[in-house]
Amino acid sequence: MKRKVTLKQIAKELDVSISTVSKALRNSVEISEDTRDKVQAFAKLYNYRPNNIALSLKNRKTKTIGVIIPEIVHHFFAKVIRGIELVANKRGYNVIVGLSNESFDKEVINMQMLANGSIDGFILSIAKETLQQQDYHHFNETISQGMPIVMFDRVVNDIVCDKVIIDDMKGSKNAVDKLLKNGCKHVALITTKDYVSVGRLRTQGYIEALEEHKMSLDSKLILKVDDELLSEDHLDSLEAEIEDLFKKNKKIDGVFAVNELYAIIAMKVARKRGLKIPDDVQFIGFTDGVLSKHATPSLTTVSQHGQEMGEKAADLLIDKLEHEEEEERFQTVVIETNLIERESTK
Amino acid sequence: MKRKVTLKQIAKELDVSISTVSKALRNSVEISEDTRDKVQAFAKLYNYRPNNIALSLKNRKTKTIGVIIPEIVHHFFAKVIRGIELVANKRGYNVIVGLSNESFDKEVINMQMLANGSIDGFILSIAKETLQQQDYHHFNETISQGMPIVMFDRVVNDIVCDKVIIDDMKGSKNAVDKLLKNGCKHVALITTKDYVSVGRLRTQGYIEALEEHKMSLDSKLILKVDDELLSEDHLDSLEAEIEDLFKKNKKIDGVFAVNELYAIIAMKVARKRGLKIPDDVQFIGFTDGVLSKHATPSLTTVSQHGQEMGEKAADLLIDKLEHEEEEERFQTVVIETNLIERESTK
DNA sequence: TTTTAACACGAAAACGTTTTCGCTAGGTAA
DNA sequence: TTACCTAGCGAAAACGTTTTCGTGTTAAAA
Structure with a gap:
């Protein structure tokens, strides 16, 4: 040896x-x-x-990016990481990953663990619990210590930093618009509770699309799922809730869900009730993942371009790291979504 | 600031x-x-x-684990990372992630980038290209420099290090056994080319199960897919190949696939041909992922317990890191698989 | 012969820690 | 008085680099 x-x-x-x-x-x-x-x-x-460590100490740069995400067993976040790693590697950086597991405490601990010299900057997406508690002091402290942060997807306006987001409202508006143009008269919405900003925005898009088509909002057609615990039980109860939605609203001929899983389960319920897809009822889900692509029928989705978000976030962060001298200017980059049409719509 | x-x-x-x-x-x-x-x-x-970097330099320990996997947008690998991160965090370690993207060169570069003091040890799963070229010098060099490696899932015997694997042969043997016991007389196998060890072992399990049931091996029932490029085209041609398999072997009443995607696509083809699942034909796939769970009908699978593999690998590595004084002993831990029965089997 | 300039190299500081060893002042024992 | 001990603190080394500055040697110029 x-x-x-x-x-x-x-x-x-x-x-x-x-x-x-x-x-x-x-x-x-x-x-x-x-x-x-x-x-x-x-x-x-x-x-x-x-020796990298010696270099890091001398240069006071680690050439390492810290990434903190709520969950890694998740198609979207995995794609973002892939994008980050791609760009980081190309530009000579390493990527260190922390998982908050949607918990405020784990998010804080992870940031502290990394902010003590281990990394040059953060790329992160906020945990649900943090969004709920609205306690952002750890982000602000990190920033005030001179460590740049880039937030993606789940962001909050209060924090001054670079951001990479998609236009959730526009994306879902387009989706619902598509359903309406395809002749749907009773479009249901399956969404989450409002504290996750993206859920709220996607709901907003749904409403706007209806307004634009001069259609009235029927609150009975909106199902707000409490996704606190995504356990097995939750899936079962989710299915029951959707079942209930269909039972109480027999006229539903279109469904827009704020994520892919909800849409897939809704399709399952619909089929069980003997409805033909897309003839009797059409479906669109937000977030394009493996499920959408390989389901039968395959699901029309709003693509979030996770990898592109990751690439952009990494570029933003590294640009900032390598041009520290320049004056502080923060951008919010909006990645365009697009509708991937598959078999669940006409 | x-x-x-x-x-x-x-x-x-x-x-x-x-x-x-x-x-x-x-x-x-x-x-x-x-x-x-x-x-x-x-x-x-x-x-x-x-300052962490100063501490790392002084202690000659970074308290950081390097993880190199072929792909991150992949349910199994994501689960492994989750397991690694969980244990690492609990034991005061960080996790730095490198993606080989199944490429030999990227694997080598990633290892070099990290082996220069940035990390204390590696957890990795070998890239397909590396397995094909059978060039393992970078692993051996790393080990000979005193940096411990733990390999998981895709391992090779030639390298002396700790390993965490599943019993691929036993897992697939059990699966095929299940199909045979359920009355299947003509079980098809959809597998990959042989250079990926897990593919070979799973094929071996299929053969053994047949032998145990005194059934003869019909090579026409075995489809070896070339998964070099997992592009769109590949998926289309895969579907065509499976279509062909069914057309030429009308008696097929059971299918075992070495991964979940192949099984899902096979189910799709079968259904298109008017076959009832599981009445006319039953399906089992290796690797339990989101697709299996949410497909209709849901797919019976051999669960790989990715998270558990990750946890075990991290524990093995950290144990080794924290007891360097002790004499070198390498273990190979086998994680038990189990059959998750769903709607695609009787 | 003396001055100058180029060349080739070494000493030391710096990055931020931890830890070993030594020093000083004060107190206690002989 | 002398010798010794101890509490409390500081100097310095070490981890492995890079870089600035200084220095000695040689050859060319005056």
Whole structure:
């Protein structure tokens, strides 16, 4: 077992100073060709690589990005990470991942663990619990210590930082618009409780689409699911609630759900009730994932472009890290959504 | 913007030495109560936290685990990461993620990027390309430099390190056994090319199950898919191949697929051909993911317990990191699979 | 011969910690 | 008085780099 070789060891071995070794390896003109070749040959032989930690300490930069997301077993967040990793790697950065698991405390702890020099900046999406409690002091503290943050998808306006979002309202408005144009007269909405901003915005889009088509809002057609616990029980009760929705509103001929799973389950319920898709009832879900693509019938969705969001967020953060001198200007980048039409709509 | 405060600054401010500050904060008996209180109060006020990088350099430990996986937008790998992160966090470690994207070069580069002091050890699953080329020098080099590696799922015997795997052969044997016991007489196998070890082992399990039931192996019932490119085209051609399989083997009454997607697509093809599931034909897939659970009919699967694998791998690695003095002993932990019965089997 | 300039290299500081060792002042024992 | 002990603190090394500045040698110029 040969431990990693250091400058000091090379210096000792070749009977020169550490400085000389360092300079020789970086092809400094100060060093004679002889010495340079000798050092480089030795370094290559022993497979010398500069110690990253020492460099980080010296440069006060770690070339590492901290990413904190609520959940990783989730198609959208996984795609975002892929985007972040792609760009980070290309630009010479590493990615360190923390999971908040939707918990405020874990979010805070994770940030503290990383903010002590381990990383240069954060990319994150806020935990549900944090959104509910509306306690954002950990973000503000981090920012005030000079560590840049880029937020994506679940953001709050109160915090001044770069943001990457999609136009949730526009996306869902387009989706509902599509249903209405396809002839639906009674479009149901399956959404979440309002504290998650994206849920609220998507609901808003639904309402606006109806207004634009001069259709009245029927609150009986709106199902607000409490997604506190996404356990097995929750799925069962969700199915029951949707069942109930259909039973009480026999005229439903279109369904818009704020996520893919709700839409898939709604389709299942509809089929069980003998409804033909898309002839009797059409479906659109927000968030394009594996389920939508491989369900039968496949589900028309509003694509969120997770990977693109991740790429953009990483670019924003690294740009900021590498141009610290410039004056502070924060942007909010909006990624366009688009409707991926599949078999669940006409 | 208040930058992070250091020991030096506190020392200067309170007119004591750096050593005194350090000791006071660690409650050393060398320091008088007076000084200790003074320093601690000041540190609290300015929210002092030791710089992680400096600690890493000093201790030659980063308290960080490097994880390299082929793909993150993948239910199984995401679950593994969740397991790793869970244990790592609990034990005071961070997780840094690298994606090989199934490429040999990216795998090598990612490892080099991290092996230079950034992390204490690796948890990884080998890229397909690496398995194909059978070039494992980067693993061996890393190990010989004294950096422990734990491999999971896709492993190779040649490399001496801790491993966490499932019994692929037993898992698939059980699955096929289930189909045979359920009365299937012509069980088809949809698998991948042989270079990915798990594919080969799962095929082996299929064969053994048949043998145990004294059934002859019909090679026409085995479809070996080339999954080099998992693009759109690939999915289409996959569907065509399966279509062909059914057309040429009208007697097929059971299908075992080495992953969930193949099984889902096979179900789709079967249904298109007018076959009833599970009455006419039954299906089982390896790897339990979202698709299996929410498909209609839902798919019976062999569960891989990704999260448990991740947890075990992290525990193995951290144990090794924290007991370096002990003699080297490498274990291979086998996680039990189990059959999750759903609607696609009787 | 003396001055100058280029060349080649080394010493040391800095990044932020922890820890070992030594020092001083005051008190106690002989 | 002398010797010794102890409490309380500081200096310095170490982790592995990079970089600035200084220095000695040699050859060319005056």
